[in-house]
Amino acid sequence: MPKKTMGAKKIAFAFNSYGLGHATRTLPLVQAAIERGYAVYIIAYGRSLAFLRRELGNTVAKYFELRDYSFNRVFRKKGFSSRRFLLNSPLFVKEVLDEHRAFLELHAKYKFDLVFSDSRMGIYLPNRPSYFLSNQLKQSTARATWLGEIFTENYMRRVKKHFTKFIVPDTERNSISGLLTHNFWFLKKKDVEYIGILSMLKKRRTKKKxxxxxxxxxxxxxxxxxxxxxxxxxxxxxxxxxxxxxxxxxxxxxxxxxxxxxxxxxxxxxxxxxxxxxxxxxxxxxxxxxxxxxxxxxxxxxxxxxxxxxxxxxxxxxxxxxxxxxxxxxxxxxxxxxxxx
The missing domain is CATH 3.40.50.2000 (Glycogen Phosphorylase B;)
Incomplete structure (x- = not known):
């Protein structure tokens, strides 16, 4: 974890519920915080929350079920709909604002010392260290690559204003995320900290084949x-x-x-x-x-x-x-x- 987190007593970990990947990758950081004696508070929703409860049990100070974003509105059985995404963009902005207000209410009661948000843009505090974990600080597509990169990275630069630093689960060299977290147009080196690969799994020998x-x-x-x-x-x-x-x-x-x-x-x-x-x-x-x-x-x-x-x-x-x-x-x-x- 970033060195600045060492003085924290209460850590709020927030997870994007879009698939289980956000919960599984950040689980090692949560477990490390618990092992070091921090009071950990979990903010998640749906399957992600169910997974975290299953893995962490009563080692967590408290779980909060807080809905995040309705991205299911833009997916159908045939895949992603750009038209639905554009039509629902105002709703997504509202959801970010709503989750921020809800989080401020939680903070008023529990007084968090530090925030660690895995891809939840509304989970931050203006007067506390707030870290945003992400593996895509810009988007690269098969077509119009550089235009997509410029647009999405510029958006993430605006998101960065609410957070102390972007935390990237990758290495600065020999990257496994490629252009998604490297070769920036706008972001500065001080904005990003690479912490290496995060995985809840370890390579082991096994008798089972x-x-x-x-x-x-x-x-x-x-x-x-x-x-x-x-x-x-x-x-x-x-x-x-x-x-x-x-x-x-x-x-x-x-x-x-x-x-x-x-x-x-x-x-x-x-x-x-x-x-x-x-x-x-x-x-x-x-x-x-x-x-x-x-x-x-x-x-x-x-x-x-x-x-x-x-x-x-x-x-x-x-x-x-x-x-x-x-x-x-x-x-x-x-x-x-x-x-x-």
Whole structure:
């Protein structure tokens, strides 16, 4: 954690609920704060909150359920809708303002010493150290790359005015996030601190051997579309030792075996670590938290980026160019063919 956090007694950790990745990647920082004796307060929503409760239990001073952003409005089963995003932009701005007012009310009661916000723009304090963790300080798209970079980085420069510093879970050199957190147009070196890869997983030897580990994740309804696609192709996996996790906290107790394929509703950190270490190949989304896990475990993957999500599309292209992974669109996924590549 940044050196400036060492004097804090009460730390408010806030998590974006857009997928589980924000919760999984920041979990090591939360655990480190608890181990050092800080009083930790968790602000999250939905599946992210359920995951954090499951992992942290009563080691946290208090949990707060605070809704963040309605990005599900811009996703449909076919993917991202630019038109819906533009139409809903005023709502998203209002949601940021509303969460900031709600957080100020919490602060008035609990008097936080420090704020650590994982991609929640309204969770900050004007008179306390407030850090914003992000792996995309600008956006790079397949088309009009430099225009997208300038526009999005300029927006993040405005966000930076509310925060002490941007915290980036990557290294300054040999980056795994590429242009998303490097080669800035506007941001200064003092604005950004690179803290290295954050992963709740560790590389370990395991007696268990798997051919494939398939991790289903992402925001709804795209997570369900991914799940339906994989489950419809289970025949292609027969004869191969395979574990599928559905990434759904509400299905945490679900377990089913179909031939050589085991399906789990959700895996805790220990079991996720075991399965990923055991697998020869991992089939997964190309979210940044997953990219960090793969780098930590030194694993290859078949990436299936969420349609219309520029970060995942860029990371999939970037790591394919580095020779780390294969990439396929969900609508073109054919497990029998793609796993043979």
């Amino acid at each position: 798997l051919d494939y580990f398939i991790s289903i994740s992402g925001p709804e309804p795209q997570r369900t579309v991914f799940e339906e696609k994989v489950l419809a192709e289970l025949d292609a996996l027969q004869g191969q030792q395979t574990v599928v996790t559905l990434g759904a906290p509400e299905k945490a107790g679900y377990h089913k075996k179909i031939g050589t394929v085991e399906i789990f509703g959700l895996l805790n950190r220990r079991r996720q670590e075991e399965m990923m270490n055991a697998a020869e190949l991992i089939v997964t989304r190309s979210g940044y938290s997953t990219v960090m896990d793969l780098a930590e475990l030194e694993k290859k993957a078949l990436f299936i980026p969420t349609d219309g999500q520029p970060e995942q599309e860029y990371l999939a292209r970037y790591h394919k160019a580095l020779g780390n992974n294969h990439v396929v669109r969900l609508k073109k996924l054919d497990l029998r063919r793609d796993l043979a590549l």
